[in-house]
Amino acid sequence: MSWLIDFFGNAANWSGPYGIPVRLLEHLEFSGVAFLIAALIAVPLGMLTGHTGRGALIVVVSANAARALPTLGLLVLVVLLAGVGTAAPVLIPLIVLAVPPILVNTHEGIRGVDPDLRDAAYGMGLRGRQVLFRALVPVALPLILLGLRLAAIQVVSTATIAAFVGLGGLGRFIIDGIATKTYADVIGGAVLVAALALAVQLGFTLLQRVTVSPGVRNLR
């Protein structure tokens, strides 16, 4: 507890280029960019494979492979290969990490829509793309949002280790604290990252309440 007071009570931690607000913004910036790129790749791809039923094997294999890949190793390797000091290489492991949960859940969500509902949509005269966006996507939305949520949490947590290769973000407090044995910084940084991850979790729960149609919610 006294560590928390040391960390959060220290005025120097709240301002300047190494303060909590700046570190938080840095953290949000590269997790946000990585998450957006991953979503832009994975959501359309998952819709495509789910709707057409082609490429399901790739989806499953990618999900398993991503779980087995050690992100820290990938990060270190990519940054060494690309050169230290730029932010772009750090995005690569984060994107690799975020794509599979979005892809799998979007695919499964679209795939899992009751075939009767799909047929009814065709029967009402909707075409392929209209069926996808007006019938399948709204029904699959809870699963798509689950995928996005899991990916966002993973990205926010893993962005912490970007500090190890010299980037900013909240991980700096943890990594530097471990290096200098300043446990107040380690614990303080850890609490901040945990709070951020929980805020993301809460944000997505609220988003789901707002966007999922009440009719779909009652199906489950």
Added chain:
Amino acid sequence: MKSEPLIRWDWITRNWDNGSPSAISTLLESHLLMAFVPVLLGLLVALPLGLACARWPRLYQPTAGLVNVMYALPSLVLFSIFLSVTGLTPATVIIPLTFFTLAVLIPAVVDGLASVPDHVRQSAVAMGFRPLRRLLQVELPVAVPVVLAGTRVATVSSISLVSVGALIGQGGLGELFMDGWQRQFYTPIIVGIALIVLLAVLADGLLVLAQRLLTPWSRAWRDAR
């Protein structure tokens, strides 16, 4: 600066088992320990807890909430918090990873038991099975596929997450990433990634095999169709 080859095979043979604490085989052993103990502990805790949640559904909501929070906590965060409690020991990695496997395994046990069809349970009752025997001989075996699916996710994630422990000095094969980073040397990093992925694939394969052995009826059922 001359360009460094991606992999130097002679480094691997020289460092595989050279007796030093950073020999690849030593790291592999500690990696295995830190990856599998959390899965075993997780199963030991998740089975009774999952059973309790399935029996008393009122327990499930708070447990699921807690488990969701644990899942959201970054592994590095938990490692660094436990670092101040358990210090530089494997426990600093094993305890947080056990929380993580619990977050996957408890829902798996609950969903697995929920996947037992009602008519199966009722047939068991009608055949005179007492609750305990029904649980051990009917419900748990039927729940095996769902529980094992969760175990596969927990095992594979656990194997890859151990490497994050390298940031606090207990990372098994993850130590190779630190070594490669500090010396700008690709070979240990690539060896580390390859071994971790290989371990994950092997463990996953063994669990699939275990599922086939534990649920012979699912194959018979598929063949009959």
